[in-house]
Amino acid sequence: MTVFSGAAQSWSLVAFCSVVTLTLLCCVLTGPGGEDDLAEYYTGYRSLSPLRNGLAIAGDYISAATVLTIGGVIALCGYDGVVLATSALLSLVLLMFLLAEPLHNTGRFTMGDVLVRRLPGRSVRMAACLVTIVALAPMMVVQLAGVGQLLAYVLGFSDSGMKTGCVIGAGTLMISYAALGGMRGTALIQILKTVMLLGSGLVVAVLILYTFGWNPQALFQAAARGSGTGPHYLRWGMQFAGGPHPALDMVSTQVAIVLGGACLPHVTMRMYTAGSTRQVRRAMSWAVSSVALFVLVLTVVAVGAMALIGKAGIAAADPRGNTAYLLGARAAFGEHLSRTEALVFATVTTAIFLTLLASVASMTLACANSLAHDVIAAKRPTMTPRREMALARWSALVVGVPVILLAALAQHRSLQPLAILSFCLGASAIAPALTYSLFWRRFTRAGLLCTLIGGTLSVLVLMTGTNLVSGSPLAAFPNADFNWFPLTTTALVSVPVGFLSGWLGTMLSGRKAIRRERGRYESMEHLLLAGPPGRGTG
Amino acid sequence: MSYDSTDLPRVRQRHGRTPSPTSAPRIPGWAADRQLPPGTARPRSFTGPHRNLRLLRRACRWQRRVAAFAALGYFALFLALTVEVPELMTRPAPGGLPTGLVLALLQLPVTWLAVVLYEFTARRYVDPLARRVRRHAHSSDAGQEPQS
Numbered sequence: 001m002t003v004f005s006g007a008a009q010s011w012s013l014v015a016f017c018s019v020v021t022l023t024l025l026c027c028v029l030t031g032p033g034g035e036d037d038l039a040e041y042y043t044g045y046r047s048l049s050p051l052r053n054g055l056a057i058a059g060d061y062i063s064a065a066t067v068l069t070i071g072g073v074i075a076l077c078g079y080d081g082v083v084l085a086t087s088a089l090l091s092l093v094l095l096m097f098l099l100a101e102p103l104h105n106t107g108r109f110t111m112g113d114v115l116v117r118r119l120p121g122r123s124v125r126m127a128a129c130l131v132t133i134v135a136l137a138p139m140m141v142v143q144l145a146g147v148g149q150l151l152a153y154v155l156g157f158s159d160s161g162m163k164t165g166c167v168i169g170a171g172t173l174m175i176s177y178a179a180l181g182g183m184r185g186t187a188l189i190q191i192l193k194t195v196m197l198l199g200s201g202l203v204v205a206v207l208i209l210y211t212f213g214w215n216p217q218a219l220f221q222a223a224a225r226g227s228g229t230g231p232h233y234l235r236w237g238m239q240f241a242g243g244p245h246p247a248l249d250m251v252s253t254q255v256a257i258v259l260g261g262a263c264l265p266h267v268t269m270r271m272y273t274a275g276s277t278r279q280v281r282r283a284m285s286w287a288v289s290s291v292a293l294f295v296l297v298l299t300v301v302a303v304g305a306m307a308l309i310g311k312a313g314i315a316a317a318d319p320r321g322n323t324a325y326l327l328g329a330r331a332a333f334g335e336h337l338s339r340t341e342a343l344v345f346a347t348v349t350t351a352i353f354l355t356l357l358a359s360v361a362s363m364t365l366a367c368a369n370s371l372a373h374d375v376i377a378a379k380r381p382t383m384t385p386r387r388e389m390a391l392a393r394w395s396a397l398v399v400g401v402p403v404i405l406l407a408a409l410a411q412h413r414s415l416q417p418l419a420i421l422s423f424c425l426g427a428s429a430i431a432p433a434l435t436y437s438l439f440w441r442r443f444t445r446a447g448l449l450c451t452l453i454g455g456t457l458s459v460l461v462l463m464t465g466t467n468l469v470s471g472s473p474l475a476a477f478p479n480a481d482f483n484w485f486p487l488t489t490t491a492l493v494s495v496p497v498g499f500l501s502g503w504l505g506t507m508l509s510g511r512k513a514i515r516r517e518r519g520r521y522e523s524m525e526h527l528l529l530a531g532p533p534g535r536g537t538g
Numbered sequence: 539m540s541y542d543s544t545d546l547p548r549v550r551q552r553h554g555r556t557p558s559p560t561s562a563p564r565i566p567g568w569a570a571d572r573q574l575p576p577g578t579a580r581p582r583s584f585t586g587p588h589r590n591l592r593l594l595r596r597a598c599r600w601q602r603r604v605a606a607f608a609a610l611g612y613f614a615l616f617l618a619l620t621v622e623v624p625e626l627m628t629r630p631a632p633g634g635l636p637t638g639l640v641l642a643l644l645q646l647p648v649t650w651l652a653v654v655l656y657e658f659t660a661r662r663y664v665d666p667l668a669r670r671v672r673r674h675a676h677s678s679d680a681g682q683e684p685q686s
Contacts, residue, residue: 079636079638079639079642082639082642082643083617083620083642086613086642086645086646087613089645089646089649090609090610090613090645090649093609093649093652093653094606094609094610096653096656097602097605097606097609097656098602098605098606216633216635217633217634217635220635220639231628234628234635234636234638234639235624235627235628235636235638236620236621236624236627236638237624247621247622250617250620250621251617251621254613254617258610258613277665277668278661278665281656281657281660282657284653285653285654285657288649288650288653289650289653292646292649292650295646296643296646299643525591525595526591526671526672526675529591529594529595529598529668529671530594530667530668530669530671530672530675531668531672532672533672533673533675533676
């Protein structure tokens with residue numbers, strides 16, 4: 001089952017336990033103290049410095065699904081995986097260039113706040129909350145199920161009951177992080193995770209490069225030999241080689257990642273925690289720099305895994321290569337581990353473990369905040385802050401429990417379609433809704449609802465027909481075959497549907513509505529461009 | 539993306555009447571959310587705050603468009619070349635690696651440069667305008683408080 005020796009396993013177990021204790025302690029200590037301060041729970045008082053906020057954004061953005069899935073694709077498919085990793089980086093850059101500052105200027109606590117500031121209405125809040133949950137819940141299921149597999153793999157057990165126990169334990173932890181820590185507590189965990197992931201990853205990457213004499217060419221050539229496909233490893237087309245339209249498939253996947261990755265609500269919610277427009281920009285610079293560094297580390301480690309272990313070793317551990325990052329890290333230390341090496345390797349596994357926990361906790365927080373703030377508190381304007389905060393904490397439980405159940409049920413299936421579903425929803429529903437409502441002055445409420453609902457429905461319908469769900473040996477339902485959609489990712493169709501339905505909804509809502517929205521846009525334009533008066537530039 | 543208008547809609551003065559605050563859609567957004575006591579003359583000049591807002595809008599739009607199109611353009615071009623002209627992308631680059639892979643890895647330092655450039659231009663050209671707009675909004679808010 002596992003290639004890890006006893007020393008690495010026991011160090012990892014000790015490290016996992018200490019990380020859990022430490023992070024819980026952090027959450028309790030830094031979580032909101034006062035019982036009636038909403039701003040503290042939702043944004044941590046906007047008091048984080050740009051560097052810390054940037055590391056937290058990077059932490060939110062680098063989810064475990066990103067590390068393990070993209071690591072696997074890089075290791076197994078070479079070139080295609082590297083392109084995937086760079087498009088993940090591009091997504092964050094686009095968030096910085098286009099949306100970060102307007103989001104910060106107009107938003108308060110949730111995505112619903114941003115949309116409602118522009119187009120008031122309860123239906124808008126409801127739709128925003130619904131899309132937030134539909135987009136993030138699949139990602140949470142993927143990661144929680146991943147915790148069970150990771151622990152089983154690293155600690156070397158194969159009992160299915162144990163795995164389910166791990167999923168439930170991790171789920172309970174994620175709810176506690178979100179409910180106890182609020183925005184500030186989860187930010188702290190994200191910072192810890194980013195630092196650990198980058199630090200341990202850098203050590204491993206340096207070791208791998210050292211093994212190949214600091215020569216990237218030698219590394220890539222060795223990986224190409226190890227893959228058994230020779231030069232094909234260094235050109236595009238291995239990832240979708242089996243499909244009918246490999247080129248369209250590749251473009252569609254990139255579109256989903258570039259437009260959807262950074263628009264997901266658990267990333268955008270960190271835009272509201274910066275103190276000023278300038279700080280949000282600085283924070284994003286740090287975040288982009290950290291993610292760029294991580295993309296480099298991930299590429300070196302995953303390619304190194306292929307070069308050192310070969311395709312057979314990687315595919316034997318996991319047919320999709322999800323464990324490639326860990327295998328690469330283990331292989332970098334050589335055959336036998338000294339005590340120090342075992343400790344460094346334990347840091348790598350702990351960083352991945354923490355990544356799983358932290359990103360799930362942030363997603364729970366985003367969903368719970370949206371549920372409490374957009375749906376329940378917005379219905380009763382007289383609700384006291386103390387009650388709303390209690391509500392937000394209970395919402396973490398309400399969101400978390402079904403997700404844990406789903407993860408326990410789905411953990412033995414291929415979960416790739418769920419991760420792709422999240423990215424596609426971000427690209428097809430959330431990205432058009434945010435761009436239209438922040439930059440298009442004639443955008444109306446009907447248009448917004450059409451975008452959110454049309455984009456979401458198109459993804460949900462098309463996704464069922466892809467070969468990730470059925471009709472291939474690695475699909476979620478390998479024994480069934482209702483595969484009718486020719487592409488692997490729906491983005492190439494669903495993103496235009498999302499944008500078009502917003503445009504159509506606006507055009508059909510009448511001249512009067514358009515004129516009204518235009519007036520409203522102009523009345524908030526100075527806020528959108530310059531930020532609220534009285535708050536300095538930092 | 540955004541609707542292109544170089545100017546804010548002007549307050550039209552039909553038949554020599556002074557525009558009243560109730561004609562909401564025609565009032566520049568700048569003034570729409572501020573409730574002047576009835577009878578107060580609305581500032582007529584289009585120089586001060588409106589000019590600032592207009593300049594800020596233009597600066598933001600220019601910066602966002604150039605930055606986003608540059609980033610997306612590079613990536614789209616790279617993707618198109620990868621898929622359509624594979625022979626060019628597999629040709630070995632000076633380092634020995636295939637050109638495509640070098641271009642992909644080159645995106646990391648280029649991204650970093652773009653971010654630094656973006657931050658510099660924002661601080662140099664956009665922030666002073668935003669500060670001016672915000673200061674005006676703040677001072678007019680503060681000036682209004684005693685009246686209300």
